[in-house]
Amino acid sequence: MSVAGLIMQQLCSNKFVSPTTGATISSAQFGILLALLFMPTSTLWTRAFFAFAAAILGTWIFVWFIQRISFKDVVMVPLVGIMFGNVIGGITSYLAYKYEMTQALSSWLVGHFSLVLKGRYEIVWLTVPLVVLAFLFANHFNIVGLGKDFSKNLGVPYNLVLFAGLTIAAMITASIVVVVGAISYIGLIVPNVVAMYKGDKIRGTLVDTALFGAVFVLVCDMIGRVVIFPYELPIELIVGALGSLIFIALLFYRLKYGRKAIRMGGAATGCCSAMPCLKGGAEQ
Numbered sequence: 001m002s003v004a005g006l007i008m009q010q011l012c013s014n015k016f017v018s019p020t021t022g023a024t025i026s027s028a029q030f031g032i033l034l035a036l037l038f039m040p041t042s043t044l045w046t047r048a049f050f051a052f053a054a055a056i057l058g059t060w061i062f063v064w065f066i067q068r069i070s071f072k073d074v075v076m077v078p079l080v081g082i083m084f085g086n087v088i089g090g091i092t093s094y095l096a097y098k099y100e101m102t103q104a105l106s107s108w109l110v111g112h113f114s115l116v117l118k119g120r121y122e123i124v125w126l127t128v129p130l131v132v133l134a135f136l137f138a139n140h141f142n143i144v145g146l147g148k149d150f151s152k153n154l155g156v157p158y159n160l161v162l163f164a165g166l167t168i169a170a171m172i173t174a175s176i177v178v179v180v181g182a183i184s185y186i187g188l189i190v191p192n193v194v195a196m197y198k199g200d201k202i203r204g205t206l207v208d209t210a211l212f213g214a215v216f217v218l219v220c221d222m223i224g225r226v227v228i229f230p231y232e233l234p235i236e237l238i239v240g241a242l243g244s245l246i247f248i249a250l251l252f253y254r255l256k257y258g259r260k261a262i263r264m265g266g267a268a269t270g271c272c273s274a275m276p277c278l279k280g281g282a283e284q
Helices: 002-012 024-038 044-066 076-098 102-109 122-136 138-144 148-153 158-180 186-198 202-226 235-269 274-283
Strands: none
Touching: 002 044, 002 122, 002 138, 002 158, 002 186, 002 202, 024 044, 024 076, 024 102, 024 158, 044 076, 044 122, 044 158, 076 102, 122 138, 122 158, 122 202, 138 148, 138 158, 138 202, 148 158, 186 202, 186 235, 202 235
16 A cells, blocks of 8 residues: 555655545445445455456546646645545445445445455455566656656656556555555555655665555554454554544645745745746746
């Protein structure tokens, strides 16, 4: 999940885009519901196929939509994704209540490890070749993150690499959702924390992002097992609580140092206001 978030942030050039804020998790849940509605006796692999298709389509629609927004503030893009994800989640909940699928769908709405049993968790191994692909095409993802014109000048097919990367991120997310349910904030928080120390290049941070994401989930799982021992809290509750606090801290950090960098850029060019200079430079 942390690697999926890293890919989406690089491709969308926004540090607040992730499977959570990009409607990928909500779309995967919607795909699982469709499998339960139309194929009640379907196997886990069939549900995974529906989740893959829905997650890929939902992520593509989100990126297609934000590409057509003229005002792309650093906070506006993830807010649009959250609203889009809530719309998909609302439709999912409505259909689940209407067709009495709420209880059957509940296993995938909240992330927990009780379903990680032999014969059910093997789908997670699909993430291994997907992460390897992400590592091989890491330089292409970095170039695409710099913009369409820059990619064309370097001979990189922008749309092909963009949607290939989004597909990899969506399939990684869907495979996790099918096995353990929704786990929010991992793809949002972990890449940002690693980027503070390792930079933004995917190839240089992918391994660290994956390992730190695993450690973060492990710590949250240990907390969930200890808080109300001998009972266990779902991993989603712990990750959601800690993730919300870290997300707010990252938000203030990015806004503070982002404005500082803009002011320094304006001072270096001798302008009284940095924004017109940046805008003019981009247009030029």
